[in-house]
Amino acid sequence: MIPKDLLVEFMRRARSPSQEREVIESLPWAMTNVMRHKNILSAGDRPTALFLILEGWAGRYSLRRNGSRRITGFMLPGDLCGIHAVTGAKMDHSVIALTNCRIAKVPVATIEAAVRSAPSLGRALWHSKLMDEAILRRWLLNSDDAEIAIAHFICELYARMSAIGEVISDTFRMSITQADIGDALGLTAVHTNRIVGKLRKAGLVTISKGEVTIEDPRQLYQHCNFDPSYLHL
Amino acid sequence: MIPKDLLVEFMRRARSPSQEREVIESLPWAMTNVMRHKNILSAGDRPTALFLILEGWAGRYSLRRNGSRRITGFMLPGDLCGIHAVTGAKMDHSVIALTNCRIAKVPVATIEAAVRSAPSLGRALWHSKLMDEAILRRWLLNSDDAEIAIAHFICELYARMSAIGEVISDTFRMSITQADIGDALGLTAVHTNRIVGKLRKAGLVTISKGEVTIEDPRQLYQHCNFDPSYLHL
């Protein structure tokens, strides 16, 4: 059974009427665990199921010819992947568990039927995809300034973690490395580290032992021109 | 009436059965013209219609605090925008006509009904969005190397223009400036110009008077590791 609290969040995003929640909750969600650093989907796959992250963080990535990696998206609890399944297309990238993950799967054939009886599920899928895209656009927009890119990225995570109740007194767990952040924003681990240090020294963000603390969210928001409305949370 | 050839392309992408084409073709498409440099949609709008580009090129963009612009996507004939309408969300970016454009609009309320009787229209919408996202991921992937980014971008346009029959003897019209390309790939106009010159001197691509000619597509593909399959054309 899919956890109630995350389902509620998932449905809230889709603005589901309660009778539709029942349809969605009763879908044959199959639970699986994926260990850290294991692929959930691989480039070239044709996913046949939709994946809902329940616990842990996952990331989309592609590899370059020289072996370096670009992360093109993070999936947090409540986020979906495998929507490629709706068109039957091959994955053009891979999805990896960045921490140990618990994941719920539903066959896409089941989804298509469910969308007819619960239109809000269809909206949830669109919502998810439009948010992914909006995030990619922000990353591009901020990519001309490493300090803004990193600060904005931390704001993004802060907002997304807040939405799922994972922020307590302006602090949240971030079990990814600075190298991962660099891979996401197109920076080296070394440079990422310098900028993170700069933000810490400026009293804007503290990252320590996998915990992120934002001293004054409003100040940080202003520093990197962050406006959470693009996330539609 | 929506032009037959573009409709065919649009439907081909959606793998539409012919009886569905009729439904889609008979939608109340309203034709409009938009002059170059005029916004088609603006950030903050809640689009109420879906837009199908019939002629010309359009671009998604956002402005930075310092006034500089980032282009986050190009729309060519046969491409859609305004899919935000399906969720009722506000636009987080603007869409501008980069050349004079002819555009067909359909109210989103009409679309939703049509999707029920012509499921392939729904698939076409998903297809369009997944391609947009795949392109953004490539731009991120290539953003660590200006020469590869530009070469790959030209390959992208070549593949997309080919798909709509706009490439003749490895040449196509590109009525955007090098500054536009720079705004899309996160480079200055000056640097973009230098790299374009480098590609020309290497005998890979010639850009002259708004015409792009690719001497040997296979060689250019290999140079920037381009594989058109991510576009699903």
Place this chain on the structure above:
DNA sequence: CGCCCTTTTGAAGAAAATCAAGGGCAGTGG
């Protein structure tokens, strides 16, 4: 012709990558 937009080239400066190495911390095993 003269104007504007775009492309092109040069030179100097800033941002980020690369190369290199030390330090902290947790887990492992003797």
Place this chain on the structure above:
DNA sequence: CCACTGCCCTTGATTTTCTTCAAAAGGGCG
């Protein structure tokens, strides 16, 4: 209990890439 190991964070020095500033040349069009 402590040494060892691996992973991650941190800092310094050097090099590359890209930006910025500046200016000139080409082309289309009133």
